[in-house]
Amino acid sequence: MKKLTDLWIGAGVLPIAALLYVTGLPKTDAMETSIAMNPAWYPWLLLVLAMLCGLGLMVSALLRRAGPSEGAAGITAGVRPGRMVAGLLAICLYVAGFWFVGYWVATLLFIPALSWGLGHRKPAEVALVTLIVTSLVWLVFTRLLLIPLRDWPF
Amino acid sequence: MDSLMTALMMLATPAALMAVTGGTLFGILVGALPGLGSVLGITVILPFTYMLDQTTSIALLLGTYCGSVYGGSISAILINTPGTPQSAATVLDGYPMARSGRPALALGWATVASTFGGLLACGVLIVAAPALARFGLRFGPIEYFALGLFALSCIVSVARESLLKGVLAGLFGLFLATVGQDPVTGAMRFDYGFFELSAGVSLVPLLVGLFAVSEVLWRIAGPAEPGGASIMKAGFELPSLAELRLRFWLMVKSALIGTGIGTLPGIGATAASLVSYADAKRTSPRRDNFGRGEPDGIVASESANNAVTAGALVPTLSLGVPGDPVTAVMLGALTIQNITPGPRLFSENGDLVTYLFLALIAVNLAMFVLGALLAPAFSRLLKLPEPLLMASVVVLVTVGTYSVNSSAFDLGIVLVAGLVGFVLRWLAFPLAPVVIGFVLSPMIEGSLRQGMILTGDNIWAFGASPIAAVLFLLTGLFLLWPLYGWWRGRQRSGASAHPVSGD
Structure with a gap:
């Protein structure tokens, strides 16, 4: 290998x-x-x-001689390419959503969707973390650093 | 004295103090959460430095760097999983000590040793960096070219899987930096008609993609890791004075090991903590207790890994050559702030260098206070589910990258670099040489071409400089040493496979 x-x-x-x-x-x-x-x-x-x-x-x-360690390295074993494609697609969709429909809509949809996709399905916890992260990032960038985000669809 | 007063006044501003505290807090958090680590922490914080002034940016970066190295010890002690590779040796005695009912004291030892190691290394940095910078003033383009190659070869030669893959990763980093306008003639290279590439590949989206996004992808699709360990509740307890006195020289020795290893490019805090731990295990009067919760083990590991932070800054500041990926990112961040690390930094920006030293001391002190006050709270944060954490990292880095140039192209680079980073990890390529190569490439190319002008296109004349000759020799040794090891291995396996007849 x-x-x-x-x-x-x-x-x-x-x-x-x-x-x-x-x-x-x-x-x-x-x-x-x-x-x-x-x-x-x-x-x-x-x-x-x-x-x-x-x-x-x-x-x-x-x-290289074939030996007992053959196949142990070269590529990292146990990688799941299907999940990688799904993860990359999710991140691409978020970036596109951020650009085209704005920060709020994209982020409020992305965090629960990725968590659900990765198997974390506790609605109350997900909703709470989503709201906290989305608001906190927005506050830090727009109020503290005075950088306007793409707030709403353009 | 004037310089000290000016630096103190720069540090005493609310923005700088907030950056020290905020950066350290963020660093501890990133370090404590297993798998995130120092490079990711610094990468996430990098876009913020665009919006901040020089002094605030420096404090934020230093806080994140030092805090993240210390933060790794919290999860090492409480959940038997080092938050960062640098704390791998802390697990060996930290977790057994916590299991034996003393998690608060284990956190206390880790905090005291980390702070002590960091502060002692600051002292060495303050003495050694200006001296090395004075020596660096003798360097011309040829010597800088040799130094750049040497630094890169150090990083490449410690590539664990394959030297050739390490070299290829370094070449990839060097190559990426050639995209855009040629600095000498102004001709375009590898821009393929994209106007956005005319200024080259931007540092922030490249690093964010390469480290942060690929890390998220790796967590999603990488090899499944064993289920999470139970998280221990802990308070914070300082060791007694008598116990501290007993281990004072061990702290000094471990900090010196860490500082020394930190100054060498490519070796890093993980090796420093393991070397220091091994040395303590060999020499400690309490060596029989190692592995069973002996504080000496925590002290040796934590004192050394935190000393590396200041040690790695010695070549970074005085020669402009980063020691590891974290200092490479910091070097890039300083350049963005119009600060050019190198020998002239000390003569032209003396106040800023003094401020940097003071900020590093302040960060180490903040680390102690925050560790003592918040270590128990951090143990609760370790319960944050990974999917939510990964989603939050994606949001933060996307918004952070966007905030730098408000550019869709930059966001595209993030995605491409994320995919490239994932594939490189998958194919067992090390990522560190890529970033070091990318950061060093302008210096290597510039000094190589200046050197060629000086020598009339005669590259062999580069060897006439004694400093360059020594550095070329060391580079050759670093690159050939693994080949020698491979050849020896083949010889040995050949000898055992074909025993001499008559034996």
Whole structure:
């Protein structure tokens, strides 16, 4: 498992670094003059080093002997990708809600929804914490730090 | 003397005192809640520093940093779970002491040792930082380039899973900082037509996403942890004078271990507390009681981990090189406040440096008072359900990031960085080199290019500087040492797998 993961990571680094080099750097006349005046030189150096590390990961994965510890590392075991996607979606929805429908509506819906989704279903406790957190954050930012939040739909 | 008076007056303002108290309180809370930790605490507080002046920001950051390291001991003692990794060694004797009916005294020992360690390290910082800064005045671009590489290699070399992954994480951080306008020619790099990227990736959304959002995602989707331990009710009891006298030199020794380790980039408070604990266990006259609630164990661990906070500030302030992710974030926050840590800080901003020293002392004293008064209340807060806590963290960091620039693009960076942080954790990449690389990259690139101008594009001439040569040598050793260990391991396993015939 670890061997395969490191192999994939190493194989992934190579095209990503090459793509970044090809697409993200300026083509200037300075490249033919001084190294220090070339804006592409330092990022190029970093990308080449990253590619070497990627190759190193692949080589070390291939050289590694299978042993009893194989599969214990490389990636962290026990991660639940489905929950990660759901969690990220919930956070994305909150950020979008904060932007489009305002702080109050988004926050008053998000805290109970995430708590419910994560298995905490005590309505009174959730309602109390939601109200306290929402009001406290609003008070700190708008009254203490004088920063207007997106209070209501725009 | 004038500088001291000016600094005292800066600290005596209501805003600064509130920041000392508020930051310390917030830090203790973040430290006490298992899994949140110092980096997340500092990251959450970072957006606030945009709205505050220099002195208030410094006090808030220092309070959060020191408070969070101390706060970890509360959950270590009361629920057998270190609130932060720095308090891992405190569990070993703190929890048994609490279980034996003395939780109040265990909290008392942790508070006294933390405060003592923090204050002693402040003394070392006050003496050592200006001396190191004077030495730093000899540094030119070549030496700074070598120093930047050395600091990064220290962080990378302690990557637990794989050195190559540590290096890749560091390169990723260095690379992220190259996005935007080239500082020398003004040419755009990796902006892909986004106007918002022309000024580069902003520090706040990047760190908030990388640490806070990825932490929330990790708590939601990471490996399930064992069910929560029962939470013990506790008061607060100070140790007697006779007991304090008995352990005075242990506190001094542990604080010095913590300060020394803190000044070295990349090693950090967790290692300091474990080294100090191991040393106390070896040398204490009461070593037979270790693991059964011996106060020496709490003293050794807590005195050392809190001393690291001031120790880590020595290279950060005097050379502008952070010792760990927390000081890297602080370095970024200071830069936002137009304070550039480095040798010149001491000569050009003497009052501010003195204020910083005083604020650190005030934070340690506030930590003692707040710990004594509120440790029992913090034990109740440990009962806050994790889903509600995670939701609150998301709200706080979203609003905090928005408040900096009112920018939807920044919120987008938070989400992307959160996902990237999660994937990096999943693939067992360390996050610390990313942030250290990101913070150090402008210095490394700037000094490298200046050095190339000085040497006429001859990178080999960098070795002519004795300071740089020593730093390059150390960097090489730090990076090659794990390879040597790997080679030795292979040799040994090869020898055991193929015994010499005739044996």
